[in-house]
Amino acid sequence: MAGANSARVPRGFRLEGVVASYDTSGAKALCGVSLAIEPGEFVAVVGPNGAGKSTLLQVLAGLVKPSRGTVTLDGVALRDHRRRDLARRIAWLPQRLDPAFDITVEGLVALGRTPHRSLWGGDDHADRLAIDGALAATDTTEFRDRLVQELSGGERQRVALAMSLAQMPEVLLLDEPTTHLDPAHAQGLLDVVARKHRDEGLTVVAVFHDLNLAALAAGRVVVIDGGLVVADGPPALALAPSVLAQTFGPVMHTVTHPVVGVAQVLPARAPLACLRLEIS
Amino acid sequence: MDTALPSAVFPVPGIPRRHVWWPADPRQIYRRFGLAVPTFSLSVLLCIGLVGAVVAGVAWGAVVIPIHVVVGVISNHLGLTSVVPTWTTAQDAIVWQVRFPRVLGAALAGSALATSGALFQGLFRNPMADPFVLGISSGAAFGATLALLVGPAAGLAAVGILAPTAAGLQAMFVPAAGAVGAVATAFVVFRISRRGAGFLLTDLLLAGFAVGSMLTAATTAVLVLNDQMGVRIRLVFSWLAGGIAVNGWGHLAVAAPVVLVGLFVAYALAHWLDPLVLGEAGAASVGVPVAMTIRVTLATGAILSASAVTLGGLIGFVGLLVPHMLRRLTGPSNRRLVPACAFGGGAFLVTADLLARFVLAPVELPVGILTAMVGGPAFLAILRRARRAS
Structure with missing residues (x-):
């Protein structure tokens, strides 16, 4: 009986014709997005600036309510989940975390435990284990007593990830996690996420600015343009030259990574290439 | 960096x-x-400090009463002990009828102000927020004063605020009107100073200043226009300047339960205020019901300030100073700060009230003047640091 039930109820996220605006101005950031995300997937979301990537992530987190269409998680509409229950299952990491007060790294990571605590109690043993584990996984234990405001961009991003991991979510939503990071730090951060995804079956939906990192990190790439999904599939398919020409303009060139063997995107020409030819 | x-x-x-x-x-x-x-909990230490301050506050005055008498009278009346009195009935009356309610009033007002300051600072994400600075105390004073004028038994009104035992209805009506004024002011200041999902320091301070000034002017107008005030005007003025206006148990009957409930709600709210350092979206993503937290925090902070206003008028800067000092000891977490403020604020105001009675004895200085003398410079120092940090 239970087996029949779980077969009928779709697991993971289902989006049907979602229309949503980022703010109250009414400008549509998403204009009818339908998407299914299965548990344990690693999905990269890419697209030009202002395509609606961040809004899609906030819709998945339940932070932006769609004005039309439905979002369900495990067959239940997202708005019917309690805020606290959602926070126990879904962690959302904004582009940049800027705490308003001076706060220590440990204090910030402890905020990830909010949905697991009672209103009256303090940190219990499980909270402390989760905080220590998150600090260790992101290699930030040495910073635990430093102030978040004193850390470099890369360190701060790792600490922010630690907060999300302390939340012990099933789904991790990352909004351009590597934008302010140099390649080595970006790689390090994605390694942590990839390890959690591989070892613990964490579902990851990450918005990327860098198409190549997206293709390297995720098994599935969703391309969004003008609030619509224009391509969805493995990197080689989603980042095909025809798709890129349509979304980013005819300035991209798709190749295969010489070592890893996944699709990678190169600029089709050097800046001011004509000028350079003339000089030479 | x-x-x-x-x-x-x-x-x-x-x-x-x-x-x-x-x-x-x-x-x-x-x-x-x-x-x-x-x-060990800092709050336990502060609680001991509060008890000590209360005993000292009751013992010292125009007539000094030995501490063992103070303790004896209070515990006898509370039914904790039944010691055969070694004290005079005059001493008993001074301790139980006059000083103890007054000192408890100061303790409750201090607790309420410090806790509401901590709540507003957490909500506005700003160390400068304080019920007095934000104009919320002025809103409460205006509401309470207006109730004196138009309230039931308006003739008894001036007596009502200062000796509420005179009219039971009045005892409820004036604080209730004060609470309405405070809550309305809190929501107005919140709306004005909100920018997108955050607050600018200058917007917050200027909005509080403008709204507070208007309400203070309106309060003064009500008092000037009300000729029934007569000789009471000096007492009302002293109340508005921040003098503890508790003359007996009747006055505490309304305010005390409200403050105690408010403190419990504040402690529960602290759990949701901490994640607000992440911004509203960040707080929502860790499970905080943001819209409800904002409303309940504004209402609780405003009602706590209003209770303090009915007990002691416009006592400024306690909600700024006490959380600021205690944050040094507790760290930024509201779950440690709020209970510390509840005890520390009470101890602070009882001590300040004691000093205010002594500085120019036999003249009693309204304690609000003392807190403004200390709080004003501290406010400027914190402002300087807040500007440098941003």
Whole structure:
């Protein structure tokens, strides 16, 4: 009986014709997005600036309510989940975390435990284990007593990830996690996420600015343009030259990574290439 | 980061500091020296301090009453002991009928102000927020004063605020009107100063200043236009200047339960205020019901300030000073700060009230003048630091 039930109820996220605006101005950031995300997937979301990537992530987190269409998680509409229950299952990491007060790294990571605590109690043993584990996984234990405001961009991003991991979510939503990071730090951060995804079956939906990192990190790439999904599939398919020409303009060139063997995107020409030819 | 700023007043090796001489979270010090973070609660210490301040506040005055008499009278009346009195009935009356309610009133007002200051600071994400600075105390004073004028038994009104036992209905009506005024002001200031999902320091302070000034002017107008005030005007003025206006148990009957319930709600709210440092979306993503938290925090903070106003008029800067000092000891977490403020604020105001009675004895200075003398400069110092940090 239970087996029949779980077969009928779709697991993971289902989006049907979602229309949503980022703010109250009414400008549509998403204009009818339908998407299914299965548990344990690693999905990269890419697209030009202002395509609606961040809004899609906030819709998945339940932070932006769609004005039309439905979002369900495990067959239940997202708005019917309690805020606290959602926070126990879904962690959302904004582009940049800027705490308003001076706060220590440990204090910030402890905020990830909010949905697991009672209103009256303090940190219990499980909270402390989760905080220590998150600090260790992101290699930030040495910073635990430093102030978040004193850390470099890369360190701060790792600490922010630690907060999300302390939340012990099933789904991790990352909004351009590597934008302010140099390649080595970006790689390090994605390694942590990839390890959690591989070892613990964490579902990851990450918005990327860098198409190549997206293709390297995720098994599935969703391309969004003008609030619509224009391509969805493995990197080689989603980042095909025809798709890129349509979304980013005819300035991209798709190749295969010489070592890893996944699709990678190169600029089709050097800046001011004509000028350079003339000089030479 | 700005590590170039010199700051070696309190050198703790390994903790890089910016412009502050005390770490943001005192646990940093314990860890640095390899000490265990103490498990005793700061609130327990502050609670002991509060009890000590209350006993001292009751003992000292125009007639000094020995401490063992103070303790004896109070515990006898509370039914804790039944010691055969070794004191005179006059002493009994002074302690139980006059001073103890007044000192308890000061303790409740201090608790309420400090806790509402902590709530507003957490909500506005700003160390300058305070019920007086935000104009919320003025809103409460206006509501209460207006109730004096138009309220039931308006003739008894002036008596009502200062001796509410005179009219039971009045005793309920004036604080209730004060609470309505405070809550309305809190929501107005919140709406005005909100920018997108955040607040600008200048917007907040200017909105509080403008709204507070208007309400203070309106309060004065009500008092001037009300000729029934007569000789009471000096008492009302003293109340508005921040003098503890508790003359007996009747006055506490309304305010005390409200403050106690407010403190419990504040403690529960602290759990949701902490994640607000992440911004509203960030707080929602860790499970905070943001819209409800904002509303309940504004209402609780405003009702606590209004209770303090009915007990002691416009006592400024307690909600600024006490959370600011205690944050040095508790760190930024509201779950530690709010209970510490509840006890520390009470101890602070009882002590300040005691000083206010002594400074120009036999003339009693309204305690609000004392807190403004100390709080004003502290406000400017915190403002300077807040500007430098941003």
